[in-house]
Amino acid sequence: MMEPDLFDIERKALSDARRALETQEANGHRLGLAALIGDYERVIREMRRLISHADRTERELNRANQRLTELTQTLDYRSRHDGLTGLLNRETLIGQAETWLTTKTLGLIIVDIDHFKQVNDRYGHPIGDRILIEVGRALLAHAPVYGGLCGRLGGEEFAVIVPAATPIALMQCATGAAVAIRALRHDQHPGLRVTASFGVALAEPGACFDRLYICADDALYRAKHTGRDRIELVADCIGAD
Numbered sequence: 001m002m003e004p005d006l007f008d009i010e011r012k013a014l015s016d017a018r019r020a021l022e023t024q025e026a027n028g029h030r031l032g033l034a035a036l037i038g039d040y041e042r043v044i045r046e047m048r049r050l051i052s053h054a055d056r057t058e059r060e061l062n063r064a065n066q067r068l069t070e071l072t073q074t075l076d077y078r079s080r081h082d083g084l085t086g087l088l089n090r091e092t093l094i095g096q097a098e099t100w101l102t103t104k105t106l107g108l109i110i111v112d113i114d115h116f117k118q119v120n121d122r123y124g125h126p127i128g129d130r131i132l133i134e135v136g137r138a139l140l141a142h143a144p145v146y147g148g149l150c151g152r153l154g155g156e157e158f159a160v161i162v163p164a165a166t167p168i169a170l171m172q173c174a175t176g177a178a179v180a181i182r183a184l185r186h187d188q189h190p191g192l193r194v195t196a197s198f199g200v201a202l203a204e205p206g207a208c209f210d211r212l213y214i215c216a217d218d219a220l221y222r223a224k225h226t227g228r229d230r231i232e233l234v235a236d237c238i239g240a241d
């Protein structure tokens with residue numbers, strides 16, 4: 001036997017009520033029962049209104065939920081990336097470097113654009129920003145080839161981290177990026193030339209990341225002070241403490 005649906009029950013209840021009304025009409029009680037039927041119909045109308053309101057609310061909640069998920073993803077992306085270049089930001093890159101270094105040999109390349117202040121002063125900040133984006137792209141074109149990640153440490157300073165790296169692979173990666181940076185050109189400023197200096201160092205699994213960073217930074221300092229547009233490699237691999 002089929003289950004009666006909601007409307008069958010309503011219809012039966014109303015026809016019962018109407019029959020009772022006719023019986024009561026004969027007995028002079030019409031008004032009381034008619035009011036009851038009216039109430040019943042109002043309750044049904046209200047139920048329908050509430051159901052459609054609940055459907056609308058559910059759809060709105062689903063939309064709000066979807067928007068919240070998108071916002072969370074956007075916030076998560078922004079918290080991990082540099083707003084200008086789209087590369088990983090300093091915290092994310094260093095966090096990943098520290099994680100890798102617990103179990104793997106890690107190569108670190110610090111890249112600093114040469115005389116970047118002059119680029120800003122001569123060509124303006126928006127062109128400086130353009131150069132930062134293009135240097136980021138040049139690094140991004142090379143780091144993944146060696147299984148590395150790149151990020152912007154801040155200002156005109158970038159870094160590439162390469163797990164399980166060898167000195168040869170690190171030097172190849174840095175050389176490829178240096179060539180790409182040297183080749184950058186700007187249509188409106190044909191005289192604009194960009195170079196960068198590189199400090200490269202390698203550490204054994206379990207070594208302290210801060211020591212690796214200091215060594216690569218020292219190498220960068222030497223590259224800057226021996227003429228710029230150069231790559232300086234720290235010869236010894238930094239050992240675990």
Ligand SMILES: Nc1nc2c(ncn2[C@@H]2O[C@H](COP(=O)(O)OP(=O)(O)OP(=O)(O)O)[C@@H](O)[C@H]2O)c(=O)[nH]1
Pocket residue numbers: 084112113114115116117118120124125126127128129132154155156224228
């Ligand atoms: N356009 C632009 N400039 C920036 C940004 N962040 C930092 N800078 C500029 O980068 C320049 C860095 O200058 P310095 O630290 O003197 O270094 P440099 O001129 O590159 O000189 P060397 O590193 O010694 O070769 C400063 O002029 C900063 O204003 C940025 O997001 N956009």
